[in-house]
Structures are given as structure tokens and as C-alpha cells.
Amino acid sequence: MKAMLATVRAIGCNFPDILIVQGKYQKKPPLPFSPGVEVAGVVRATGPTARRFAPGDRVFALMGWGGYAEAVAVPERRVYRLPAAFGFDEGAAFGLVYQTSWCALVHRAGLRAGEWLLVHGAAGGVGLAAVQIGHALGARVIATAGTAEKLDVARQAGADVLVNYRTDDWVARVKEVTGGGADVIYDPVGGDVFDGSSKCIAFEGRLLVIGFAGGRIPEIAANRILLKNISVVGVHWGLYQERGSPLVDRWMADLLALVERGAVRPVVWKTFPLAQAAQALAAIAARESYGKVVLHP
Known part of the structure; x- marks a missing residue:
């Protein structure tokens, strides 16, 4: 065995x-x-x-x-x-948070160097992994969090722009910083955060549905998807593992290579x-x- x-x-x-x-x-x-x-x-x-x-x-x-x-x-x-x-x-x-974030950003969203990546819950487990990976891949990272301490953690992980969602109009701030919206949005929160994300996403942007830590499972009007050619993309990493996908080992090898470079920790x-x-x-x-x-x- x-x-x-x-x-x-x-x-x-x-x-x-x-x-x-x-x-x-x-x-x-x-x-x-x-x-x-x-x-x-x-x-x-x-x-x-x-x-x-x-x-x-x-x-x-x-x-x-x-x-x-x-x-x-x-x-x-x-x-x-x-x-x-x-x-x-x-x-x-x-294992879990870095696999989830790599699956989301690389496999599901096809994140490219130079793109704007908005990470919600950026100081949480999956969020901080997404910030580190996005930075390592050459994306320009916007991090949202609710305290100055958590924003500083995101900054140390590689975030370029810090937004306090409790005190700032984060939708307006993302539009201002990017000049047209974020190319990829990483959302483990759902609820109102998802709703706001749909308003500050770029043309051909990819909105990653990671989870619903905020408690409410959101919905989106199909015309909003159509008007800007955006993609709403589900990320259920565990299903790849349950199905025995060879991608899981490939992703782990890629992640461990980043560890060896000192790019993620x-x-x-x-x-x-x-x-x-x-x-x-x-x-x-x-x-x-x-x-x-x-x-x-």
C-alpha cells in the first residue's frame, strides 16, 4: 500500500x-x-x-x-x-493556501506580468499567498485589508498599493490607481466585496471566486459580464486533488521552485x-x- x-x-x-x-x-x-x-x-x-x-x-x-x-x-x-x-x-x-492561489492566478486566471491584481483579504491565509505569488509573477498588486497592521503585512509580502476597506472608497481607489480597473481580482470574501469588485474590473478582467468568508454568496447580473467581456471564474482547488489530477504535483513543483528562490514564504x-x-x-x-x-x- x-x-x-x-x-x-x-x-x-x-x-x-x-x-x-x-x-x-x-x-x-x-x-x-x-x-x-x-x-x-x-x-x-x-x-x-x-x-x-x-x-x-x-x-x-x-x-x-x-x-x-x-x-x-x-x-x-x-x-x-x-x-x-x-x-x-x-x-x-x-500547502493549501499556496496551491489554491497558484491554481487561481496561474491556471484559472492566466495572470501575466504587468497586469493589475486586486487581492481582497490580503493579510489572510489565501490572500497573503496570492500577494506573494502575484508579486513573484510580476503583477502590480493592490491589497485590501481592514487595519494598518494587516496592510503592512501585505506590503512586506509585495503589495504595491494598500487600501483600507474600512476607511477608503476602495472601488474608486482601484479605478483611480489602475486607470480602468483591475485585470484580475482575487476574492475570498464574497458578499459586498464581490459586488464592488464587479464595478472596478477591467475590460476582459477575470474575477476569481475563492470563497465566501463574508457570509453571503453573491450574484451578478449577466449583462455586467457581457458589457466588459469579463470572466467570473470559480476556484475549487480541492476538486483537482480529489480527482487525482497530475496538475497538483506540477503546481507544487512550481511553488517549491519559488520557495528555493526566496520568492514566497x-x-x-x-x-x-x-x-x-x-x-x-x-x-x-x-x-x-x-x-x-x-x-x-
């Missing part, structure tokens, strides 16, 4: 973890279950046909759920060698003991955190 058992040293927390425990996520595991889709740790044992790793190897892995644990059994195809530059915290904070806001997982998720839900929150078993 091509599987491996790993001792978990760090667990990445993500917004979907909140939804899945509330029964509001599109994936509903049978009870009882633990959340958690990404871990980093040390290989303890491998199945008889597993060949890529050996006991003692430092790895990170992506899972459907079950990562909030002291040890996990994972199919070998979902396990990757931890970069030498990463500790376990960075490894646990890397996860930002960990805070770590919590696994026993305080509820507090960790509450911090994410309350928008207290930036980057990633990590648990230690």
Missing part, C-alpha cells in the same frame, strides 16, 4: 476548518471526525509499496480532513518533502497547543489573525 504514517509536529488552520465543524462546508465527513487538511512532521513508517520517503524524513502533507491529530496516515501521493529552509510551522502553513501569526484548537479557530473567525495560525500537538 502506498501510504505513510507520520508523527505530526505542526498543523495548519484554515477558514474551511471552521465551516466543516459547523456543518456548513460542501464536504461533510461522517461523525466523528477531526478537521485539518494540512500537517507537517516526520515519517514514522511507510507502506510496503511506498518508495518516495523513509522513516525520519521531514515532510508536509495535504488531507481531506483529520489533521488535528498527533499522528496521521496519508496516501504517499499527497506527501511532499519539506524544503530545507522551512521549519515544521512553515510546512504546515504552505508562509507567514505564521501565532501558534497554539492542539488542545486550544477552538481558540485558534475563534481568532481566525474574529479576523484577529493574519497569515496562518498553526497548532502544535
Whole structure:
């Protein structure tokens, strides 16, 4: 069997973890279950046909759920060698958000160097990954966030223009800065943010639907799509993994190449003991955190 058992040293927390425990996520595991889709740790044992790793190897892995644990059994195809530059915290904070953002920006939107990229929730897990990747690809990045501290985090990640959505008319600001709208808009928020994004998108712009952290699933009038030849593009990265798409490994190789160049690196806001997982998720839900929150078993 091509599987491996790993001792978990760090667990990445993500917004979907909140939804899945509330029964509001599109994936509903049978009870009882633990959340958690990404871990980093040390290989303890491998199945008889597993060949890529050996006991003692430092790895990170992506899972459907079950990562909030002291040890996990994972199919070998979902396990990757931890970069030498990463500790376990960075490894646990890397897989999901960087895969999602690469899939969105490169595969779904075809982001090109010199284009304007607007990233909402730019200091959050997926948002900060999108800022780093967009900057690495040569895009001009506009970051929105709700505090000066979070905007500074986005600036350090490579954002060129910073917009506080609580105090600024961000739709007008994007139009002013770009001179015609953003070419690609990365939206993990939905609701009013999606509505505003449809008003400041460029001709032939691509509006990426990443998620609905704001709570409301938005709608758009078809004539607005037609009038500016825009594309509203869904991004469900997990479906590529579930279907065993070879693209996932290709994207990971591209991302790890960026890591080697020093172009991207996860930002960990805070770590919590696994026993305080509820507090960790509450911090994410309350928008207290930036980057990633990590648990230690």
C-alpha cells in the first residue's frame, strides 16, 4: 500500500476548518471526525509499496480532513518533502493556501506580468499567498485589508498599493490607481466585496471566486459580464486533488521552485497547543489573525 504514517509536529488552520465543524462546508465527513487538511512532521513508517520517503524524513502533507491529530496516515501521493529552509510551522502553513492561489492566478486566471491584481483579504491565509505569488509573477498588486497592521503585512509580502476597506472608497481607489480597473481580482470574501469588485474590473478582467468568508454568496447580473467581456471564474482547488489530477504535483513543483528562490514564504501569526484548537479557530473567525495560525500537538 502506498501510504505513510507520520508523527505530526505542526498543523495548519484554515477558514474551511471552521465551516466543516459547523456543518456548513460542501464536504461533510461522517461523525466523528477531526478537521485539518494540512500537517507537517516526520515519517514514522511507510507502506510496503511506498518508495518516495523513509522513516525520519521531514515532510508536509495535504488531507481531506483529520489533521488535528498527533499522528496521521496519508496516501504517499499527497506527501511532499519539506524544503530545507522551512521549519515544521512553515510546512504546515504552505500547502493549501499556496496551491489554491497558484491554481487561481496561474491556471484559472492566466495572470501575466504587468497586469493589475486586486487581492481582497490580503493579510489572510489565501490572500497573503496570492500577494506573494502575484508579486513573484510580476503583477502590480493592490491589497485590501481592514487595519494598518494587516496592510503592512501585505506590503512586506509585495503589495504595491494598500487600501483600507474600512476607511477608503476602495472601488474608486482601484479605478483611480489602475486607470480602468483591475485585470484580475482575487476574492475570498464574497458578499459586498464581490459586488464592488464587479464595478472596478477591467475590460476582459477575470474575477476569481475563492470563497465566501463574508457570509453571503453573491450574484451578478449577466449583462455586467457581457458589457466588459469579463470572466467570473470559480476556484475549487480541492476538486483537482480529489480527482487525482497530475496538475497538483506540477503546481507544487512550481511553488517549491519559488520557495528555493526566496520568492514566497508562509507567514505564521501565532501558534497554539492542539488542545486550544477552538481558540485558534475563534481568532481566525474574529479576523484577529493574519497569515496562518498553526497548532502544535
